[in-house]
Amino acid sequence: MSDSRIGGRFFPVTPAARLLLAVAAFISIPCLADVSPSRADPQALQPVTSDTAATKAEKKAQKRPERPILPAVAVKLKPEAVARDVAARYGATVAFAISAMPGWYQFSFGSAADAEASIPAMQQDADIEQALLQRANRRVRKTNDTWYGNQWHLENTGQNGGTAGDDLNVNGAWTGGYTGTGVMISIVDDGVETAHPDLAAGYNSAYAYDYVDNDSDPNPAAAGDDHGTAVCGLAAARGQNSLGVAGVAYDANWTAVRLLGTGMSDSTEASALGQSLANVDIYNNSWGPADNGDYEEIGSLPKNAILNGVANGRGGKGAIYVWAGGNGYGSPYFDDSNLDAYANMPETIAAASIDKNFNNSTYSEGGANILVTAPGGESDVFTTDRSGASGYNDGSLFSDQDYTNDFDGTSAATPMVSGVVALMLDANPNLTWRDVQHILVYTADHSKIAGGTYTNGAGLIASDRWGFGVVDATAAAQLAAQWTNAPARQTVYSPTDNGNVPIPDNSTIGINRTVNVTNTLYIEHTVVEFTTNHTWWGDLRVTLISPSGTISHLALASGGYSPSGTTWYYMSTRNWGEQAQGNWTLKVSDEAAVDTGNLQSWRVIFYGTTTPPNQSASISNTALSDGTTGTGYYHQFQVSTISQQTTWSLSGNVPPGLVINSSNGILSGTPTTVGTYNFTVEATGTLPPSYATASVTLNVLMGTTPPPGGGSSGFGGGGGGGGGCTVGDRGVPAFLGLLALFALLALSRRRRA
Template identity: 45%
Template sequence: ECYFQMTLAEAVAEGCAESTIRPKSASSEAEVTASSLLESYSWDVQRAFSRVSDMNLYDEEQLSGTADWVVVTGMPPEAHAYSSAGPDHSEPAPLLDGAYIWRFDDPSLALDSLEHAVKTGYIKIFYPLVELQTQLQFTPNDTLFSDQWHLDNTGQSSGTSGEDANITGVWDNYNGSGVVISIVDDGVQTGHPDLSANWNAAVSYDWCDGDTDPNPQSSSENHGTAVAGVAAATGDNNLDVSGAAFGATLSGQRLISCSVTDSILAGVLSFNNDIIDIYQNSWNYIDQLYPSVGPLTTAALSLAEQNGRGGLGNIIVFSAGNGLLGGSNSNYKDLPNSRYTIAVSAIDHTGVQSYYSEPGANILVAAHSSGGNKGSEFPYTTYVGITTTDRTGSDGYSSGDTDNNFGGTSSAAPLVSGIIALMLEANENLTWRDVQHILVNSARKNDPSDSSWGANGAGHDVSHKYGFGVIDAGAAVALAENWASVDDEANASYGPYTPSVAIPDASSSWTEVSTYVSAGVQVETTEVTVDIDHTYRGDLDIVLVSPSGTESWLAEGGRSDSGDDFDDWTFSTVHNWGEQSAGTWTLKVRDMAFGDFGTLNSWTLNTYGTSNPLYVTGAFEYEDREFDETGFTGVNPYLPIRGADVEIFDDSTGTILATTRTNNLGVFNASITITAA
């Protein structure tokens, strides 16, 4: 019989109860350790894990055919094979402690095994290293300095005289000497007579074949050699062409001739980051709105800026994209729209948007590249390309050592990389954010009558086509020479908010959600992460409105994109550069086409920049001591003082600097102006 008065030990002994105290298992220890490991990663990396660990992102073929998976676990490596998942091979993943790459000889068993391992606590989270296909940003086809109108436009090729990079004057003092540019592409002909003098084989690699030779391996791999020439072909040597930084050192990373995984890309963007200064990328993934930047690549980008170049940060340049005719936008790709990268659009020899160049709120600057008529719908009579190096002999785009038909944003990006090399030679202490600031403040407003231009709240002219304008080498280098580094980066995050509001079909009315930002950040980049259910996302306009009223068009409807949903997609915008973050931010969404409905499920706002020293915020609270007829009953602390008048004054002079009121949370904020005596 079981009696109420029994102790637990007696009840267990008599079979009246079961002990709930069990020895701690290896899996529970691993679960605790894995949880703490995941929480130790940066917020960006945690967010990337959250996105790519959603198995709904992948199709059946990807899930059943992927052998390599990234897992986070607290188990020691020697125990991995004995976990419930039982991987056939395990190796540490790059950059993240506690992250491993598990390989399964039979990929079809991987998903079920990993899901069971999560349930039993052996691992915390996992995702597949899916192989993604890459594509060149342009399929080009180019001789000699007098033909290089992008460097010195005298009106040749019927262009506008002076519409060039304004670079020749800079060469009197700088040519990029001492700066290393890594060409991440489909291979570079290292023995090309106009490239070999600047080549550094020690910091080159072939990620496709796993060796240190980045030379092209097939007759179609011509792109990287042309890109290298635009950036840093040897100049002043009486041979062929000149690169923008003709004294810089070149290296190559052969990447886009094969499939790329999160692990491989992380390796590329952290490869010799203490030696390489600039990573030049004229490529992107084929699929739009695909989360190619996984946790490992996110960590690589972050560490490149924290540790690269001795802590100053690497410069990572990406072409914005050539999909304008298909309605594409550079913000639909998560490498060009990363705040760690510089996205470059293209203009032609007359200074206007090239017919292929994608717009985007993420674009920082434009640069000169090819233009002209490649289709009857454009008012051009000729195609004008860029003259650069080409593979020698029978290989390459042409029969000689140069080609004069190269172009696309593939040529615009290395022009920017070369000019940045000149800036770094002029001032080796520039940080990665200093470089972005200088480009913003030195770019020239081209095509000034174009309707895309507008002034933001900080007085910067900015365009969805051109960013802050076309890069100006003379102005950029002059500004770089005596540049004082910006303060450390500050950021503020708001959300996620979960409004779950409907997006009406075929309506010009906006669905709007807002948040109030109190943190004082002088903005550089703003990120918006949205989760939207919609059966035809190409219908949607998505716009972010800052407290200053600046509108950033993140997505534009009317494009032929029949894909479903925006699954926690992060857009970015540089259009708030220099504005103050404080105030109300509004996200607007609408669907102006018939036949599809949707829901804005959630959104998050992140602002990055520098702390605003002239911004004051705080809160007033009071402590409520409560009594009843029996006497003192306790304290209810930290109640907000609502609607209180607040004066901010200079204690030394008694001058009132600002007046404001507390809100319903007791919070007040104000911008103040201090005038030097």
């Protein structure tokens, strides 16, 4: 026993009182969490990124672009920390534990900006030893082909005045194992040099034909038949053979149909477009009618051959027809791809062209029918050529005469799209021809579209010159690998407007006509059936406006010849994903003098699905732990989805006090009412659409009375900055007062005794 001085007097102190005073003194010391090295020394945790330090020369040159920040942070936690709880402080989730690195986790955020913003706070967090902001690594599967470095369309490093990264983004698909294996491409053209050293390995002679000379040899037979060999190399030149160039789908097989030349007719076109239908997956068509601003029709035979191909090709999944969008843009012809009936069909993929800086190629036609764009260049695409001096390169362009660096056009863009489609079919052979178009739409890169863009009613960004953007080979192959086939195709017809309305001559005002559609349909293709007796169709500008305000420019008063009949079918992809229901307006103006006529009738034909083409998605982590009234609750749901954005919601009997974060699926709050609650969790994805639901049950139990002032009073955490007491915690002074009172009582009892 010892003595203590109180109010100038000494009192003996019992062991019990001594213990109480010691506890009080301990609690009055600042909490350990507040004096830990990481909190006391802000420099203890420095921001560390995954960037490799640039050399002095590179820093001076300022040529290396900074890699994009990912919505992720790699975090090393202290042993006692709980990863899920730490992640929740920052609105993040635990994506995974990093293999073979104990204590390391990757936290996933809603955006790259959120991840970057979290770093300063993480540096001060007592539970975190290190936080590494993650950036995108560009790891590529380099081919060993001799002239690969010249193929800017495959990998643009800025060579020859290009812009680094302005390419097909194909390396990620190759690295993922998608190279076109098992896919057959038919090059319908002016012949292909089948023995070319960079093409021969992929050639299949069994499916080839020459409709010019009517034999089975599709090789070029005339001077100037150079086109097909260059086209073939862009799609399917053999890669990884230490020779020449690589095609986009360098392991694909190919065959050739020689069609372009003398004697070409509807019957030969139809035959070429159905040649070896049972064995061909993709028909590449880098050709079309003259690009002169005229309305150019397709005969009934080739049209029906294409319709038969998508119905019966590839075992009923449909052959893929890729078509050049046309090279007649601007003066003198002002051509429009919608006036080319081949590229204007819903069953074909119309391709436009951009250059090595992702500018519109000067010649590339626009149109509401254009689906996507690829690098067709400006006389600078590198590809295979007829051997020796026979082809484009006589030796003056490039030293190796088996190749040329002088190819361009939508003729060049088209086989690149065909190659990307081959990668998609390699990733998922079960895709239908419509699935292929869906994937191209949803994965096209629109980030650099130069002007004239708009967002349609389904949230898709498009342009008349670019379609939905530049094909992204890696994104397309990856989405293809996970794709769920779209529902069966349906057709809806609007009412027919038979007004027979005169079109004012030489006036930009024109006429507006509206039809109302009551049917529900998620649109893929929109077709306007347009009938007029106007004597010169080249005077007409025709525009369609959807209920959501999306504008499809169907004809631009090109000045060219009229079609032979009085009806034309204008196709638009601009309404992809929109609803058909509502008012559709057609604007028609006659913008040149002399010729006149009436809009006799029109209607809209919609192709699409009655339900959205939702992708497979499922909600996991649905087993909920019990909640307690008055105590904070946390649970995060997970969803398997390939959509760009997921929105979470709840329905049913949701426990009072709990809400779900719409962006990350975190269920949180403080339950207020005891009970058993059955409710539904919903996750909705967009671009492409996906939807998932899960029925869950949560039991809320009665909690204990919270400590004075609310919150927790011990070292266990509470809702503040990660645990521990603070000066402002009102429970601490109260507790100290109680301890002091108990000590005095003990002392007084001892003295009275």
